[in-house]
Amino acid sequence: MTWADSLRTAWAGMWSSKLRALLTMLGVIIGVAAVITLVAIGNGASQAVASRIETLGTNVLFVTPGPGTPFTTRQVAYIRDNTPVARVVVPLLNSGGQLSVGTSTLSALVVGTTPGYQALGAIHLAAGRFLAPADLALNRDAVVLGANVSQALFGGGNPVGAHVSLLGQRFTVVGVLQPVGQGPGTSQDNSVFIPLPVAQFLLSTQKLSAVLVGASSPLAASQAQDLLTNLYTNRFGSASSVTVASEDQVLATLSATRATFTNLLAGTALISLVVGGIGIMNIMLVSVTERTREIGVRRAVGAVPEDVVLQFLLEAMVLSLTGGALGVGAGLVMVRLAPVFLKTPAVFTPSAVVLAFVFSTLVGLVFGLYPAVKASRLHPIDALRHSG
Amino acid sequence: MIRVERLVKDYPMAGGTVRALHDVSFEIPTGSLAAIMGQSGSGKTTLLNLLAGLDGPTSGRYWLNGRDVSGFGVVDWSRERNRTIGFVFQAFNLLPTLSALGNVELPLVYRRVPPRQRRERAQAVLEAMGLAHRAHHRPTELSGGQQQRVAIARALVGDPPLLLADEPTGNLDAETGDEILNLLAALNGQGRTIVIVTHSPEVAARCRMVLQMRDGRLLPTAGGVGA
Ligand SMILES: Nc1ncnc2c1ncn2[C@@H]1O[C@H](COP(=O)(O)OP(=O)(O)OP(=O)(O)O)[C@@H](O)[C@H]1O
Ligand SMILES: [Mg+2]
Numbered sequence: 162m163t164w165a166d167s168l169r170t171a172w173a174g175m176w177s178s179k180l181r182a183l184l185t186m187l188g189v190i191i192g193v194a195a196v197i198t199l200v201a202i203g204n205g206a207s208q209a210v211a212s213r214i215e216t217l218g219t220n221v222l223f224v225t226p227g228p229g230t231p232f233t234t235r236q237v238a239y240i241r242d243n244t245p246v247a248r249v250v251v252p253l254l255n256s257g258g259q260l261s262v263g264t265s266t267l268s269a270l271v272v273g274t275t276p277g278y279q280a281l282g283a284i285h286l287a288a289g290r291f292l293a294p295a296d297l298a299l300n301r302d303a304v305v306l307g308a309n310v311s312q313a314l315f316g317g318g319n320p321v322g323a324h325v326s327l328l329g330q331r332f333t334v335v336g337v338l339q340p341v342g343q344g345p346g347t348s349q350d351n352s353v354f355i356p357l358p359v360a361q362f363l364l365s366t367q368k369l370s371a372v373l374v375g376a377s378s379p380l381a382a383s384q385a386q387d388l389l390t391n392l393y394t395n396r397f398g399s400a401s402s403v404t405v406a407s408e409d410q411v412l413a414t415l416s417a418t419r420a421t422f423t424n425l426l427a428g429t430a431l432i433s434l435v436v437g438g439i440g441i442m443n444i445m446l447v448s449v450t451e452r453t454r455e456i457g458v459r460r461a462v463g464a465v466p467e468d469v470v471l472q473f474l475l476e477a478m479v480l481s482l483t484g485g486a487l488g489v490g491a492g493l494v495m496v497r498l499a500p501v502f503l504k505t506p507a508v509f510t511p512s513a514v515v516l517a518f519v520f521s522t523l524v525g526l527v528f529g530l531y532p533a534v535k536a537s538r539l540h541p542i543d544a545l546r547h548s549g
Numbered sequence: 550m551i552r553v554e555r556l557v558k559d560y561p562m563a564g565g566t567v568r569a570l571h572d573v574s575f576e577i578p579t580g581s582l583a584a585i586m587g588q589s590g591s592g593k594t595t596l597l598n599l600l601a602g603l604d605g606p607t608s609g610r611y612w613l614n615g616r617d618v619s620g621f622g623v624v625d626w627s628r629e630r631n632r633t634i635g636f637v638f639q640a641f642n643l644l645p646t647l648s649a650l651g652n653v654e655l656p657l658v659y660r661r662v663p664p665r666q667r668r669e670r671a672q673a674v675l676e677a678m679g680l681a682h683r684a685h686h687r688p689t690e691l692s693g694g695q696q697q698r699v700a701i702a703r704a705l706v707g708d709p710p711l712l713l714a715d716e717p718t719g720n721l722d723a724e725t726g727d728e729i730l731n732l733l734a735a736l737n738g739q740g741r742t743i744v745i746v747t748h749s750p751e752v753a754a755r756c757r758m759v760l761q762m763r764d765g766r767l768l769p770t771a772g773g774v775g776a
Contacts, residue, residue: 163661166658166664173646458642460627461638462656462659463659464659466624
């Protein structure tokens with residue numbers, strides 16, 4: 162039997178019992194979808210944080226809420242009132258989002274903030290202006306584009322005054338940033354900035370991702386850090402409910418978090434691999450038993466044991482690879498939905514698809530081998546005598 | 550064509566072994582139309598399975614087409630069945646998921662004949678069986694006689710010199726059975742060696758050679774070479 166024949170047989174077998182095949186593949190589908198979504202959320206989270214800290218100067222502190230800590234726009238005034246050494250206090254709400262103009266779309270980091278952001282010193286305009294107080298006061302749908310975003314959507318042209326759709330809303334481009342280019346902070350090139358109240362409304366949240374505190378010197382920054390740490394520890398009772406950290410500190414924490422996240426992902430992938438594989442092995446063993454007579458007939462007309470191995474192994478592979486493909490599809494849908502329902506940025510990476518492909522191939526091979534070999538070891542006469 | 554010497558087959562059972570064949574020896578020349586007869590349980594199916602290499606003997610020797618095949622392994626036998634033996638089962642044994650055409654094609658699939666050629670060949674054999682109009686039907690959509698003709702077509706599609714049939718008419722009414730037998734006789738007329746297991750004296754009467762079995766032994770008969 163040739164590969165093409167075996168593949169056709171395997172495909173026909175799966176197609177003839179679609180529901181059973183789907184249930185069998187469910188483990189792989191969920192596993193692959195989970196991996197793709199988690200990778201995307203992990204990327205989104207680290208990019209969103211990295212984009213701020215790599216862009217801003219050394220005298221900037223990050224005040225970020227721990228999980229469950231109420232942290233709304235009111236914190237801006239609270240920090241400003243209690244930290245006299247602070248030069249600027251700027252709220253941030255980060256998310257991922259799809260931008261589109263006509264038929265071209267692009268996913269970008271969406272930053273809801275105030276005009277004060279410009280005073281942190283990392284904004285260099287190529288055209289137009291940054292967000293203005295009036296944009297916030299009037300809840301205008303105004304957007305400032307990072308250099309790559311502008312390049313991708315408008316080519317070399319000047320987009321100021323043009324419209325883009327973002328988070329289901331039509332925005333007017335008011336400014337474009339210069340490229341950061343090489344080195345740290347390049348993720349600003351993939352960001353877009355919109356007025357904070359508009360972002361809060363569209364993402365339907367009052368919570369902030371962070372408040373940035375700019376001081377005029379490293380000494381002032383350090384003083385502000387001590388002050389704010391005490392303030393929040395007293396207020397919420399725990400040092401981890403609100404984190405106050407400088408750029409270096411956040412970077413160190415971030416790489417530790419990334420490592421944890423990677424381990425978590427590896428664990429998830431491994432568990433779903435095993436669960437999905439067991440599902441496939443189980444159904445393949447059932448299939449071998451059900452089709453014992455068929456195996457006998459095939460052997461009687463000239464199939465050699467390798468033909469039988471190939472047939473059942475390919476069937477397991479078809480199941481796992483189809484499951485993998487459906488899982489990638491489900492993962493892509495979830496990556497799109499994550500920013501809407503989970504309020505977390507999610508950035509899709511093509512390498513996750515490669516990972517999923519490799520992982521489902523392995524599952525099919527490893528867990529399909531035993532049933533296939535078992536089928537090929539059947540003696541023709543015993544297989545033919547099998548009742549049912 | 551077929552020569553066996555002192556063929557013994559034991560089935561190991563919980564309470565000791567069952568000897569299904571005792572020292573069976575005979576020879577069937579090329580071009581014969583031979584019948585194997587005997588009561589139920591006399592060992593006919595056991596013998597036919599050994600001749601097709603579907604099962605191995607406990608002891609004894611076997612020459613097929615002048616070659617000693619006693620030491621054949623599973624792969625050798627798969628190849629041999631694919632090329633030189635057509636087997637017709639009492640229970641048809643068609644694959645229910647495949648059409649008549651798909652079933653007939655099967656031996657050619659394992660002979661790695663390209664799809665177009667094997668389709669044409671299978672279609673031609675089905676046509677010769679008078680089943681051209683049923684080529685795309687599943688076995689469950691065919692009558693018993695039609696199913697048996699599909700099974701015979703499958704046994705013939707690879708043009709094997711030897712055809713082994715285990716009660717090919719056992720599941721059919723007398724008239725359809727006669728039809729099948731006429732078909733087999735015609736195939737024998739074309740020079741093929743045919744061995745039929747049967748209970749029917751009428752069938753045996755049409756065969757030039759009759760092997761009579763009782764309790765796993767071959768009885769000396771007029772037609773047979775005897776034990
Ligand atoms: N797998 C087996 N295990 C144990 N004993 C077996 C097995 N197959 C057959 N036998 C025994 O071997 C003997 C011969 O059986 P066989 O099937 O060859 O008979 P048969 O002549 O084909 O009978 P029938 O005309 O009913 O088909 C019987 O006594 C049977 O019980
Ligand atoms: Mg029998």
